[in-house]
Amino acid sequence: AQSVTQLDSQVPVFEEAPVELRCNYSSSVSVYLFWYVQYPNQGLQLLLKYLSGSTLVKGINGFEAEFNKSQTSFHLRKPSVHISDTAEYFCAVTHHGSSNTGKLIFGQGTTLQVKP
Amino acid sequence: KAGVTQTPRYLIKTRGQQVTLSCSPISGHRSVSWYQQTPGQGLQFLFEYFSETQRNKGNFPGRFSGRQFSNSRSEMNVSTLELGDSALYLCASSLQGAGDEQYFGPGTRLTVT
Secondary structure: OOEEEEOOOEEEEEOOOOEEEOEEEEOOOOOEEEEEEEOOOOOEEEEEEEOOOOOEEEOHHHOEEEEEOOOOEEEEEEOOOOHHHOEEEEEEEEOOOHHHOOOOEEOOOEEEEEEO | OOOOEEEOOEEEEOOOOOEEEEEEOOOOOOEEEEEEEEOOOEEEEEEEEEOOEEEEEOOOOOOEEEEEOOOOOEEEEEOOOOHHHOEEEEEEEEOOOOOOOOEEOOOEEEEEO
């Protein structure tokens, strides 16, 4: 069975500082990995995805993530955050297979609080 | 291209009633997935439809059901509502489902009193 663990429920950071949101996954098969962001009273917006190939993935709004197969991690990073990055961030995993169609397994979420 | 739309955005129901939520996917997307989001349980997969067929189902009771129409629009129904069904219900569409990135709608906030 697949699972996702987001290691921090809340991450406070000052504006223009770097940030890392941590995500570890568990799966016995090859995975696809995603990071989504949710602003208050909105749905989820895709930040970036790892399907295959280069382990460093760049996404929207200056975010990037690195897939580490040996450590089963997919941490999200941004070198300099803005107030507007304050939101909840979700790591999600799926794999290609008939038993898993259309199903994303999400972590519990990390609230990023950017302070001025 | 228009995004995923969900109606209604907010809904208040009484215990024991039933409710139907609607989701219109992005044009050309054939897979629609539904999720329940609550503060306690987080985001949980309900089911996925593709070409009018349910292909995958999460671990929810039979009170939760859905369907998909020939134009890929999907509806979700919850019968005999319980207080614990209060949640944000999100639908997401993708091209084929498996491994594709999912695009989410804004959600329907259901409150059961």
